[in-house]
Amino acid sequence: MRLAAGRGQIQGALILMYHSVGDAQNAKWLDPANHVPAAIFSRQMEFLARERKVVALDELVSTLQKGITPAAGTVVITFDDGYLDNLTVAAPILQRYKLPATLFLPIGYIDRAETQWVDQAYSAFKFRSNSRLVWGAGVATTFNLDDRAEHQAGYLAVCEQLLQAGARKRRELLDELFGQLHPTSLPPRLTMNWHEVKSLLRSYPCFEIGGHTLEHTDLSNVSGEEAQKELITCAQRLEEELGVQPHPFSFCYGRTSDSLRRMAATAGFEAACGGEGLDPVIKAPADLFRLPRVAGPASMRRFDLLTSSANTGIWRRLGR
Numbered sequence: 001m002r003l004a005a006g007r008g009q010i011q012g013a014l015i016l017m018y019h020s021v022g023d024a025q026n027a028k029w030l031d032p033a034n035h036v037p038a039a040i041f042s043r044q045m046e047f048l049a050r051e052r053k054v055v056a057l058d059e060l061v062s063t064l065q066k067g068i069t070p071a072a073g074t075v076v077i078t079f080d081d082g083y084l085d086n087l088t089v090a091a092p093i094l095q096r097y098k099l100p101a102t103l104f105l106p107i108g109y110i111d112r113a114e115t116q117w118v119d120q121a122y123s124a125f126k127f128r129s130n131s132r133l134v135w136g137a138g139v140a141t142t143f144n145l146d147d148r149a150e151h152q153a154g155y156l157a158v159c160e161q162l163l164q165a166g167a168r169k170r171r172e173l174l175d176e177l178f179g180q181l182h183p184t185s186l187p188p189r190l191t192m193n194w195h196e197v198k199s200l201l202r203s204y205p206c207f208e209i210g211g212h213t214l215e216h217t218d219l220s221n222v223s224g225e226e227a228q229k230e231l232i233t234c235a236q237r238l239e240e241e242l243g244v245q246p247h248p249f250s251f252c253y254g255r256t257s258d259s260l261r262r263m264a265a266t267a268g269f270e271a272a273c274g275g276e277g278l279d280p281v282i283k284a285p286a287d288l289f290r291l292p293r294v295a296g297p298a299s300m301r302r303f304d305l306l307t308s309s310a311n312t313g314i315w316r317r318l319g320r
């Protein structure tokens with residue numbers, strides 16, 4: 001695959017999506033789906049610097065705007081949700097290999113420097129002092145969290161409801177969860193504040209900032225009016241805090257639609273990530289508001305194959 005990518009036979013770019021990159025100490029608070037250990041991330045970045053062509057997201061966008069398909073092995077690195085360890089752990093690694101990256105921020109979470117809801121829920125389950133959970137909108141189900149299958153089902157039920165809730169309702173649900181499970185400890189602050197975002201940009205100019213809604217909202221699940229407000233306010237707040245426009249955007253949970261993409265463009269964003277079900281290899285002509293992304297697999301062999309732009313179908317069938 002490396003040969004194929006090197007000869008330029010298979011063209012196209014791939015956008016990698018990361019969340020938290022951290023050490024074992026922080027990992028205990030994080031839903032493993034959103035966390036890559038620093039050692040694996042470092043190995044992946046070393047590989048990309050050596051074997052691939054890593055470009056900034058705005059460079060990929062301008063290449064696609066010219067109608068040019070990026071060269072084989074072109075890779076863009078992105079992070080969602082504004083984890084503090086992006087500054088303390090990931091940024092120095094990217095700097096070491098001189099790799100650019102984009103950070104997509106949910107504005108309200110940065111304003112409050114609040115740990116992502118999924119990690120708050122994960123921690124409440126993990127550090128629970130009570131194993132009986134009664135949960136569900138409408139008809140409630142009782143889960144015995146000491147039973148593996150019921151634990152999994154209970155966590156899924158909680159996350160599904162939190163995902164669909166607005167900011168206020170989400171806070172109420174988390175308070176209800178903490179009230180029932182009485183966790184013995186709660187996560188430290190895992191999210192950056194604006195001071196840290198600005199310090200990241202000053203210390204690591206390889207970073208570009210993008211929007212990720214106000215409240216980490218599934219925009220496909222709210223009214224058009226609310227989605228528009230989230231998008232416009234997100235763009236305005238980024239300009240207020242950081243003083244530059246336009247920014248890229250990423251749809252939470254990859255959920256988007258034609259009308260949401262139009263709204264993102266009208267709000268002033270220059271491009272958007274989120275394209276569930278699309279082939280992850282991006283070629284021209286591409287919808288700049290529907291750029292697919294993929295999470296990098298931990299296995300280096302699969303990471304090599306995936307980022308070569310070749311046979312992503314095979315990789316998908318193999319699973320991560």
Ligand SMILES: [Zn+2]
Nearest residue numbers: 080081252253
């Ligand atoms: Zn997110």
